[in-house]
Amino acid sequence: MMHSNSKSPLIKGIGIVLNLIIGANFLLSAYAKLPSIEVFGWTIAESTPFNWTVAEWLARLIIGLEIFLGLLFIFQLFIKKIAIPLSTLLIVAFSVYLAYILSAYGNEANCGCYGEMIPLSTKESL
Numbered sequence: 001m002m003h004s005n006s007k008s009p010l011i012k013g014i015g016i017v018l019n020l021i022i023g024a025n026f027l028l029s030a031y032a033k034l035p036s037i038e039v040f041g042w043t044i045a046e047s048t049p050f051n052w053t054v055a056e057w058l059a060r061l062i063i064g065l066e067i068f069l070g071l072l073f074i075f076q077l078f079i080k081k082i083a084i085p086l087s088t089l090l091i092v093a094f095s096v097y098l099a100y101i102l103s104a105y106g107n108e109a110n111c112g113c114y115g116e117m118i119p120l121s122t123k124e125s126l
Helices: 009-047 052-074 079-105
Strands: none
Touching: 009 052, 009 079, 052 079
């Protein structure tokens, strides 16, 4: 007899695969931004009220946070306590930022979400 809080192997397997996909997506996003980190910083500086210094720190913080979250999901660490809440907050913040960019500047050709590696418009990223 199964306990009410135990999950079937199929459900566990699906959860692991989804965590790996989410983790890989965060790591890819961070990796893709690294070669053009200055461009990413300029994008932040030009489209927000932050000055160049703050934008550069913010660009590095975002990339570091994406790496951190990617590793948490890949290695199945602190998923419910840290990874899901923090990634949800980050995705909501990105979505609000992209909605602002879309309303203020229109559908940019490349939002920089994946650096120069995978160009996505603002609408595609949303």
